[in-house]
Amino acid sequence: MTSQRKRTAILISGRGSNMRALIEAARVPAFPAEIALVLSNRPDAAGLAFAKENGIACAAVDHKIYAGREEFERSMQVLLDLHRIEIICLAGFMRMLTPWFIGQWQGALINIHPALLPAYRGLDTHRRALDDGVKIHGCTAHFVVPAMDEGPIIAQAAVAVLDSDTPETLAARVLAQEHVIYPAALERLAAGRLQVQGNRVFCEDGSGALPAPLRVPAAS
Template identity: 45%
Template structure:
């Protein structure tokens, strides 16, 4: 019996690509049953591009500075993504605000990771802001993307304690460790067909999520497909 092809993934980056590397490793280890078909950066000469090339993944740059406005950049980016015919587009440190047209084109198959426990600390400088606010817990959130900045429905969150002697750098490093564990899990759910977005709500295993899953929840430890 002929096997169906693995779900295709395109990863968008802007920098060093540590979450990209976590996804590359998860695919190589069989923890994600999908295929990363392409990596696209909006910035040239970033380390993430070299990570992709070392893994044999096609990598290219669509430099946002080459375009007169956000709409024309997003149109070029959409065309580059569509060449790979992906089932899922993954934002992994992609530092651009996307237009409604782009989000609509990829609705239900566009996922982002944000370094805070959303809805807290949307936008930039999340670790500095968490320390200034004096919160006891910080972390990361993985969510479907909609037209609201960091406002799409959250799928999974992973938390870390904020320590008395934390700096933005130490806190960021601890959050990043959780990102590298949590993001591949969510991508695997999508590739298994377990995770969908329906009418703006997250569904997992044919049940709507009433609240974001937490990485300590038992369901996040289950690797078997439905």
């Protein structure tokens, strides 16, 4: 019987913490996605070594040698086509993507963001949340659209903000939840269970119905 697992690429720029969580999840034979490529814009990204040690094809396309973003992305696209990629997961990929590239992967390009979108788009989310005195923080898995840190939300997980928190301690608890919801989001996308209606994402329950959006219990 031919495997129907979706060939998935993970794009990284650094150590690839979420990449590791996705690779671990995909070790399960029943997981509907296969991690077929890890691609980085930095040849020295630490995550490449981990992927190679785990028998996953790796590649680096150094953005610094290209005149512009689209030229860089077209080189990435060649590699993605070569590896017959069907889904892309951004995992700490620190490059803004152009509308051209995003358009090539509409509905098949997802990201994990360390905040409860639409709050705290951009960088330094944990410090900003502490500075604002919020009591709930978290992370979001979402489809990628041209606007930064926007796009239909697939899953979110919340963590309580403690009085003793620093940006580092808060980041560590949020990261643990990223490692839970990102593989869950990929699993549902690869299985064809997600439906987008406007800006909302629904997860089919197997009967063809569209119940409430996927929810992950809050974690302390």
